[in-house]
Amino acid sequence: MADGIFAGLRVIDCASWIAGPAAATILSDFGAEVIKIEPPGAGDPWRASAPVPGKVTDYWWQLTARNKRSLAIDLKHAEGLGVLNRLIGSTDVFITNFPLPVRERLKIAATDLLAINPRLVYGSITAYGETGEEAARTGFDATAYWARTGLMDMVRANTETEPVRSMPGMGDHPTATALYAAIATALYRRERTGLGGVAQTSLLQNGLWANGCFVQNRLFGEHVRHRPPRTETPSALANHYRCRDGRWFLMALHNEARQLASFLKAIDAEHLAQDERFATQLARRANHKALTEILDGIFARRDLAAWKPILEAAGVTFGAVFTVDEAADDPQSREIGALVPFADGAGLTVSSPFHIDGATKVAPRRAPAVGQHSETVLRDAGYSADEIGRLKALGVLQQ
Structure with a gap:
């Protein structure tokens, strides 16, 4: 299975930061074609995050955006939305973590896109879920996964010490794996029914799952003590x-x-x-x-x-x-394929956290520049040179 389990599967990553894009990265590791949609200009804000103070680096971007093709297009413009809608017709999975009101405003909510392609699996990540008073609230893994669920409170050294700050991606990557599982489950259902639908998860729900032992104690009425020194x-x-x-x-x-x-x-x-x-x-x-x-x-x-x-x-x-x-130089981690080399450049990257017997993961490729594949993606979608030129002239498309 040289091309991967998901060879032929088209995924649109219309998300930002970590959790949503990382779910698309897992799909790409097993052969899916992933088109990364970014706004023209600076692109995904995650690109600007610098893991080394004082240095302009894209190390974190290389982890989350490997294997993808970047399409820089303005979804706020009617022409840009038209491009997305045209692509949706031949897309299998659409992933977003945009706040629910933003999806409605941009006309990329599940109801909008499933009306175009009923076979589409709409992968959705939110901070606090999609119902209830807090459905529209924004959040990061530090706030929704780590702080909100009791994890931050439970792991400090004692009740007198400050709450422990989480590391970047500590909740995002597990949540990405949960979204991947939801998407894979929805794809299995599509094989049986022919229909796609929404596959969704939230940072809050994943944080509660991670803290499930203590939360379950409390649900049965037990008092949960802070972890002792x-x-x-x-x-x-x-x-x-x-x-x-x-x-x-x-x-x-x-x-x-x-x-x-x-x-x-x-x-x-x-x-x-x-x-x-x-x-x-x-x-x-x-x-x-x-x-x-x-x-x-x-x-x-x-x-x-x-x-x-x-x-x-x-x-x-x-x-x-x-x-x-x-940890970054651990021979055992390399032996099990957790740390793997880039196929088109120096260095290693962290692979997705599971393997399938008989399936070889795609050798990771370097993450793209903003709009690096815009023209190629549109040509593959049937756009003519004149149409592409017009989109560029309107400022809708960046390459």
Whole structure:
């Protein structure tokens, strides 16, 4: 399946920033043709986001807009809308995250486009959903996914510390994956019924899903405590520890009945099993602070590199706390195809987070410049040179 599972599928990415465009990127990884619609001039505002202060870069743009062809067209102009409507007739998936009132104003709401092409799958992302008093509210993943759903509040070190800020895309990329799943589901339904329809998700709903364990507790009437500091965690055997070289790792020894003896032997602390404070799981829970202090002292005796083979040999599940530098240079991530090279330029990019047996993903291509493919896209759609020239003269089309 060299051309990809979605070879022949046409997608219009009429979204901005991350979540909507990233869903289109996943489709492109599996062979879909993606046309990125941008306003003439600066294009998608995500292009201007600089991950390195003081530098003009497009690193983030390369991640979210790879594999796409850019069509720079003014949808506020009747002629520009006419171009979109003409393309919609042969399009399989349309993706947008424009606020609902903007879609109505531009005449690109689901009802507008499905009237042109009933087989169209209309992929929609909003901040707070498409019904209710807040349906028209704007939001980013930091506000709707991270802050609104309790995630920001629950992960701070304690109740006295400031709420923890999210990293760029932390909620957008999972939400993009949810939209991709909705689109794929809608395409499956179309295969059975012949009809498209709306496939929608929201940052709010995905944030609640991510925080589902704690939210579900509350839904059953349980009081949810803030996550305690590491010295107060219920289990000292499921905690993070600092090594002699200052490096941290997170240990998750949950099957204590089976793993505790080998763990204590590996760290030369078998005597702790005879200590009445730690002899049973119930006792260890009651004396978790004391056990944490003891383990702190033990793990501070060696560097992380020395502890790794010891814990691995003991069968302990653990993970080193990586820096971003280490994550970007992780051999395992390259081995599994999570970090892959661009086919038409230097560097690597982060691939979509799943694989299908027997299907090879499309080798990623560099993201386009604003309007780089405008004329090509229109020629493919049957526009003549004169028609294209007229659109340029009107200022509707940019190349």
